[in-house]
Amino acid sequence: MFLSPLIQSLRALRWSKDPAVCIAYAVFAAIFIFLACLPFSAAVQNLQVRKFHFALRPFAVWAADQFVPSMYNFHNRLVISYAPLHELDAAAELAPVRIITVNHYPLHLMYTDRDRQRLMAEKPLYLYALSNYRGREWMTPYVLTCEANVIHIQIGTTDEPPVR
Amino acid sequence: MNRQCVDALPERVVVAARIVVALWLVGWTSKCFVLLEYFFKTLVSHPMVNDFFPAFFRSALVAQVAYLLPLLALCVFVTRRRAWFCGAAVVMTVSSALLLLHQDSANDATFETSFWVGAWLVWFTLSMRRSDAEFFLHARSLALCVIAIQFCGGFVGKLTSEYWSGQVLADMFMQQTQGLAASWVRAHFDEATIRIWFQWISKFFIIGEGALALAPLLPYRVVCWTGISFMLSFALFKTWMIYSVLSCLIGLLIAGWVLIGQEVADTDSASLRRKYPT
Numbered sequence: 001m002f003l004s005p006l007i008q009s010l011r012a013l014r015w016s017k018d019p020a021v022c023i024a025y026a027v028f029a030a031i032f033i034f035l036a037c038l039p040f041s042a043a044v045q046n047l048q049v050r051k052f053h054f055a056l057r058p059f060a061v062w063a064a065d066q067f068v069p070s071m072y073n074f075h076n077r078l079v080i081s082y083a084p085l086h087e088l089d090a091a092a093e094l095a096p097v098r099i100i101t102v103n104h105y106p107l108h109l110m111y112t113d114r115d116r117q118r119l120m121a122e123k124p125l126y127l128y129a130l131s132n133y134r135g136r137e138w139m140t141p142y143v144l145t146c147e148a149n150v151i152h153i154q155i156g157t158t159d160e161p162p163v164r
Numbered sequence: 165m166n167r168q169c170v171d172a173l174p175e176r177v178v179v180a181a182r183i184v185v186a187l188w189l190v191g192w193t194s195k196c197f198v199l200l201e202y203f204f205k206t207l208v209s210h211p212m213v214n215d216f217f218p219a220f221f222r223s224a225l226v227a228q229v230a231y232l233l234p235l236l237a238l239c240v241f242v243t244r245r246r247a248w249f250c251g252a253a254v255v256m257t258v259s260s261a262l263l264l265l266h267q268d269s270a271n272d273a274t275f276e277t278s279f280w281v282g283a284w285l286v287w288f289t290l291s292m293r294r295s296d297a298e299f300f301l302h303a304r305s306l307a308l309c310v311i312a313i314q315f316c317g318g319f320v321g322k323l324t325s326e327y328w329s330g331q332v333l334a335d336m337f338m339q340q341t342q343g344l345a346a347s348w349v350r351a352h353f354d355e356a357t358i359r360i361w362f363q364w365i366s367k368f369f370i371i372g373e374g375a376l377a378l379a380p381l382l383p384y385r386v387v388c389w390t391g392i393s394f395m396l397s398f399a400l401f402k403t404w405m406i407y408s409v410l411s412c413l414i415g416l417l418i419a420g421w422v423l424i425g426q427e428v429a430d431t432d433s434a435s436l437r438r439k440y441p442t
Contacts, residue, residue: 002383004383005383009301012302020290024306028306028312035317035320036320038320054214055216068313068317069313069317071318071409072321073320073321101336104271104273104321105271107271111269111272116210116212132326133321133324135325149211152212153212153214153215153216
């Protein structure tokens with residue numbers, strides 16, 4: 001009879017002999033349960049979105065969540081504008097606004113030499129990270145300002161959808 | 165450490181550890197032409213200040229040191245001393261953790277997969293004098309657990325209509341500026357056709373990730389063959405740079421395969437000894 005590798009290992013597991021292995025299995029189980037809750041739990045979704053948007057505070061919580069695997073999660077877009085969106089006239093001013101689809105971290109474009117240089121501007125840049133998942137949408141605003149050659153990022157408050 | 169201790173390490177265990185380190189380093193350095201410029205030029209000429217991060221994780225020096233430090237792990241290819249293997253594993257894991265939490269590299273999944281493979285290697289090298297069957301069982305299962313959480317993380321995050329319909333992957337594919345396959349496909353096919361393909365490609369990825377999320381429950385060789393083929397296929401739809409993320413996972417699967425070989429060899433030699441006692 002086929003026994004999966006995990007079942008074989010769990011049968012052979014002894015706390016007295018392999019405490020580190022017991023802890024490792026417990027950690028993997030906890031991560032697995034946490035991830036399995038994502039499609040159903042608004043709280044877990046909020047947590048993950050805030051992680052991607054760098055808006056999960058305190059930093060220690062974000063740091064712990066960073067170790068939870070989450071490649072290519074959610075539908076994430078980044079809106080780049082020279083003016084706050086609420087000040088734009090949708091009909092006339094939408095053209096300067098650029099919208100790109102990004103993988104899991106909406107601020108992805110800060111992480112290459114070429115893109116970072118392109119963000120250097122005299123005027124503040126307004127960025128909006130938009131994430132969609134199973135009918136819910138989140139938005140976090142950012143303001144980028146440049147002083148000399150230093151880019152400063154201010155992160156606003158994540159606009160969360162109401163829990164259905 | 166005396167000569168006896170050096171020789172006490174089982175050969176297959178050393179080979180498995182070296183495979184993991186080798187493919188981990190391949191992934192880590194595969195984007196070096198991009199990352200060296202980024203860490204050593206961009207972070208100095210155009211630094212970013214994001215108050216979300218503590219000062220330590222904003223320091224360019226921390227990122228630079230953390231990126232170069234794992235090169236010390238090359239020592240495992242010229243020594244059989246366990247302490248060097250352990251040291252290399254710790255350095256690899258700590259460097260991954262630092263870059264995973266650093267403001268200038270937190271977006272890169274390379275450092276997340278590298279961390280988990282590094283953590284597995286720390287446990288493995290600390291126990292590498294063992295050659296009992298339980299050790300190999302746990303090494304294999306923990307490797308599969310690492311694979312499972314990676315793909316479970318990808319799978320659950322894609323359980324949304326935007327991914328299932330192929331829209332997200334198609335959007336990213338159309339925006340992609342790198343990747344030979346992407347350039348060739350865009351040059352030869354119109355966008356509407358490509359988007360139709362992505363309706364199926366996206367489903368293929370989601371189902372494949374879902375299957376690999378169950379890796380610890382499946383036969384090891386099945387996970388190995390399908391998992392490695394699945395990961396190698398990623399570059400067709402993204403850039404080859406995705407291997408910086410995946411090559412350490414491929415190394416982990418191959419190392420587990422080598423350890424199964426050890427288990428089989430031990431069983432064979434035991435049965436031979438029973439059959440032909442000396």
